[in-house]
Amino acid sequence: MDKKRVAVLFGGQSSEHVVSCMSAENVISQIDQDKYNILLIGITEEGHWLKTESAQDIHTGAWRQGRTEAVIIPDAVRRSVIFRDENGYREERIDVIFPVLHGLYGEDGTVQGLFSLAGIPYVGCGVLASAVSMDKLYTKIIVDDLGIRQAAYEPVMAWEMKKDMDGVISRVEKRFSYPVFIKPSNAGSSRGVSKAENREELEAGLKEAARHDRKILVEETIVGHEVECAVLGGGTKPVAASGVGEILAAADFYDFDAKYYNAESKTVINPKLPGDAAEQVRKAACRIFNAVDGYGLSRVDFFVTDAGEVVFNEINTMPGFTAISMYPMLWEAAGISKRELTNRLLTLAFERE
Numbered sequence: 001m002d003k004k005r006v007a008v009l010f011g012g013q014s015s016e017h018v019v020s021c022m023s024a025e026n027v028i029s030q031i032d033q034d035k036y037n038i039l040l041i042g043i044t045e046e047g048h049w050l051k052t053e054s055a056q057d058i059h060t061g062a063w064r065q066g067r068t069e070a071v072i073i074p075d076a077v078r079r080s081v082i083f084r085d086e087n088g089y090r091e092e093r094i095d096v097i098f099p100v101l102h103g104l105y106g107e108d109g110t111v112q113g114l115f116s117l118a119g120i121p122y123v124g125c126g127v128l129a130s131a132v133s134m135d136k137l138y139t140k141i142i143v144d145d146l147g148i149r150q151a152a153y154e155p156v157m158a159w160e161m162k163k164d165m166d167g168v169i170s171r172v173e174k175r176f177s178y179p180v181f182i183k184p185s186n187a188g189s190s191r192g193v194s195k196a197e198n199r200e201e202l203e204a205g206l207k208e209a210a211r212h213d214r215k216i217l218v219e220e221t222i223v224g225h226e227v228e229c230a231v232l233g234g235g236t237k238p239v240a241a242s243g244v245g246e247i248l249a250a251a252d253f254y255d256f257d258a259k260y261y262n263a264e265s266k267t268v269i270n271p272k273l274p275g276d277a278a279e280q281v282r283k284a285a286c287r288i289f290n291a292v293d294g295y296g297l298s299r300v301d302f303f304v305t306d307a308g309e310v311v312f313n314e315i316n317t318m319p320g321f322t323a324i325s326m327y328p329m330l331w332e333a334a335g336i337s338k339r340e341l342t343n344r345l346l347t348l349a350f351e352r353e
Helices: 017-030 055-060 112-116 126-135 136-146 158-175 201-209 256-260 277-291 326-333 337-350
Strands: 004-011 036-043 049-052 069-072 078-086 090-095 095-100 152-156 180-185 192-197 215-220 224-235 237-249 265-270 296-304 309-315
Touching: 004 112, 017 036, 017 055, 017 337, 036 055, 049 069, 055 180, 069 112, 069 326, 090 296, 095 112, 095 265, 095 337, 112 126, 136 152, 136 215, 136 309, 158 215, 158 277, 180 201, 192 201, 201 215, 215 337, 224 337, 237 277, 237 326, 265 326, 265 337, 277 296, 277 309, 296 337, 326 337
Parallel strands: 004 036, 004 095
Antiparallel strands: 036 049, 069 078, 078 090, 152 215, 180 192, 180 215, 224 237, 224 296, 237 265, 296 309
């Protein structure tokens, strides 16, 4: 059997660049090399695309000093990548792409549009689902229409803050009591997210969120278990939901540092939740995934209150694949190994209609 060539993209220009590199190392180690030849393409934080020689180069960071440029061309007949170095140009055909990219310019529909133009199958959600799910404000509009409970929110635009910060703060204070959460509409891994207990912290949080996006959400505080559910499938394949995992954050909330750099943060697979909350989470995760036109994979996050109320938080269309990431852990607990999961995702890429 002829091997197919899979291009693994990693890095990227978002604030989740480092997480993407960590995820890529794990994905690469799980691809079945009896079926696939692996081609690695790293994207620097400045947006430079470089051919990468090995997973070890990702681990050490040496790939960023690479000298071979890479360009995926949007020619649907050629379906290939062009490499350029001091010896000139060469072209290699690609059969499938695994974009292990998180956040802006990776999980927001931009590269998915390039892959679609190029006619190359790819892992994960399409342009629409990626774009809508990346933007928390528009995700909320869709989920509102489903009638699924979610945190109440007040949208804030960066231009409003520049024009009248006091007016913005007053508007938020009329809507909510403290504490509140402030989130950039387009950012992942809790980048730019903060909790405000008073007016001064609200102003500081709004300014921090505005560093990441021009659209910002201020949300009511939901007190409860922070849980996540993995979704797999789409298209002609039934959508399946894993069990539920709970986040036990070492910090006041599960921010970027708590996720990746605080050893005290823990995850619990299939925790004890009130009533039938776990099943409600699983059903809601599939409904939301389908509503945004999801395909392949997503991780859907919720809160569960002590009274058993399920409250939607957000959906991630290319969830982390690091050694401590919930998505692969949840499927492993359901009997699907990381290797099987990775290769199922590649198979789904070829089956996209």
